[in-house]
Amino acid sequence: MPRFDDAFFATLVELFRWRRDVRRFRPDPVPPVLVEELLHLADLAPSVGNAQPWRFVLVDDAALRRRVREHFLAVNARALAGYRGERAALYARLKLEGLDRAPVQIAVFCDETTKQGHGLGRPTMPETLVWSVVLAIGQLWLAARARGLGLGWVSILEPETVRALLAVPAGWRFVAWLCLGRPEEEHLDPELERAGWQTRTPLSARILRR
Amino acid sequence: MPRFDDAFFATLVELFRWRRDVRRFRPDPVPPVLVEELLHLADLAPSVGNAQPWRFVLVDDAALRRRVREHFLAVNARALAGYRGERAALYARLKLEGLDRAPVQIAVFCDETTKQGHGLGRPTMPETLVWSVVLAIGQLWLAARARGLGLGWVSILEPETVRALLAVPAGWRFVAWLCLGRPEEEHLDPELERAGWQTRTPLSARILRR
Numbered sequence: 001m002p003r004f005d006d007a008f009f010a011t012l013v014e015l016f017r018w019r020r021d022v023r024r025f026r027p028d029p030v031p032p033v034l035v036e037e038l039l040h041l042a043d044l045a046p047s048v049g050n051a052q053p054w055r056f057v058l059v060d061d062a063a064l065r066r067r068v069r070e071h072f073l074a075v076n077a078r079a080l081a082g083y084r085g086e087r088a089a090l091y092a093r094l095k096l097e098g099l100d101r102a103p104v105q106i107a108v109f110c111d112e113t114t115k116q117g118h119g120l121g122r123p124t125m126p127e128t129l130v131w132s133v134v135l136a137i138g139q140l141w142l143a144a145r146a147r148g149l150g151l152g153w154v155s156i157l158e159p160e161t162v163r164a165l166l167a168v169p170a171g172w173r174f175v176a177w178l179c180l181g182r183p184e185e186e187h188l189d190p191e192l193e194r195a196g197w198q199t200r201t202p203l204s205a206r207i208l209r210r
Numbered sequence: 211m212p213r214f215d216d217a218f219f220a221t222l223v224e225l226f227r228w229r230r231d232v233r234r235f236r237p238d239p240v241p242p243v244l245v246e247e248l249l250h251l252a253d254l255a256p257s258v259g260n261a262q263p264w265r266f267v268l269v270d271d272a273a274l275r276r277r278v279r280e281h282f283l284a285v286n287a288r289a290l291a292g293y294r295g296e297r298a299a300l301y302a303r304l305k306l307e308g309l310d311r312a313p314v315q316i317a318v319f320c321d322e323t324t325k326q327g328h329g330l331g332r333p334t335m336p337e338t339l340v341w342s343v344v345l346a347i348g349q350l351w352l353a354a355r356a357r358g359l360g361l362g363w364v365s366i367l368e369p370e371t372v373r374a375l376l377a378v379p380a381g382w383r384f385v386a387w388l389c390l391g392r393p394e395e396e397h398l399d400p401e402l403e404r405a406g407w408q409t410r411t412p413l414s415a416r417i418l419r420r
Binding site for chain 1 (some may be wrong): 211212215218220222223224225226227228229231246250251253254255256258259260261262264265266267269270271274278285288289292293297301304306313317326327328329330331332333334335337338340341344345347348349351352353355356357358363365366367368369376377378381385392394400401402403407409410413417418419420
């Protein structure tokens with residue numbers, strides 16, 4: 001069994017601190033073998049009943065990527081229309097995705113029809129299936145960062161539109177559009193904090209005792 | 211900026227490989243300062259709009275823990291009744307939680323009423339708020355493992371019952387009951403695989419290209 005020593009733990013903490021949601025990518029290609037390695041690490045994530053419900057769609061087709069970006073722009077314009085005054089002006093200035101530049105783009109789905117796991121752990125909390133997919137994305141995110149890559153999760157999309165564009169099997173629920181590549185910049189603070197949208201707040205307010 | 215070198219990456223891979231959903235705990239206490247450190251690391255997780263919607267309830271009260279375990283036993287008996295034949299016999303033999311032994315128990319919620327993040331990223335995918343909480347749990351899991359602790363996620367509970375037992379604020383959605391402590395055993399394979407419930411399957415079947 002491996003020993004996880006203090007030096008490893010200290011670097012793991014740095015990994016958590018320097019992870020970011022990245023929207024500014026260098027266009028240099030990412031070797032396919034590295035993408036494959038990252039997917040294998042995501043595949044080691046916990047899943048309810050060992051169902052492994054995550055499905056990864058690697059999107060390389062330029063026309064498809066363009067249509068997804070056009071769709072994002074439309075959905076984001078509607079999102080902007082939901083804000084008023086200063087907040088709207090601020091929202092309009094945010095950069096929320098790198099769909100035009102990220103060299104690797106992965107659409108992630110949950111196969112809600114999977115029989116794997118035989119339903120264990122899900123009768124009273126069926127959403128644990130899609131939550132397993134989220135755990136896999138979290139692991140992919142950290143592994144990517146440890147390999148010098150940045151990941152950005154785009155959620156300003158209509159799930160049904162993405163499903164239709166990619167023609168995925170019935171029963172696959174859309175979870176995330178991931179942009180992956182070398183980041184243009186490295187930061188300790190989230191871009192939303194730097195841009196004045198939302199600062200992080202103290203943890204103590206998020207802990208209760210019983 | 212830190213450099214994440216090959217040696218760190220190799221150990222990170224080992225961390226992913228040796229993480230487990232742990233149900234067999236040694237009762238030795240975990241220093242509160244270590245629990246606090248782990249919560250701070252979970253708090254560095256990504257969140258939609260930087261909303262940080264995770265809420266941690268540290269449950270120390272023995273009577274409360276006992277009631278949660280009794281509740282689990284009732285829900286699990288109903289789950290067992292949903293299987294037939296061999297599968298039912300197998301389910302009945304599984305150990306699915308360590309509620310009677312885990313020295314640290316944390317109920318995790320999503321504050322669906324939070325204004326933090328100003329709704330960014332959520333108009334078409336509101337579930338990204340609760341998914342942010344799942345990302346924080348994933349990070350807590352890995353950090354715990356790196357400190358020699360095991361974590362088990364119990365989902366065989368009724369969310370509304372847990373909410374009521376813990377008397378949490380209105381609008382807090384139950385996400386997970388986490389058991390945390392030193393594991394009795396270390397394994398490379400999931401307990402559900404070892405017990406013959408569900409083996410892991412090849413990743414290649416989970417990847418599509420477009």
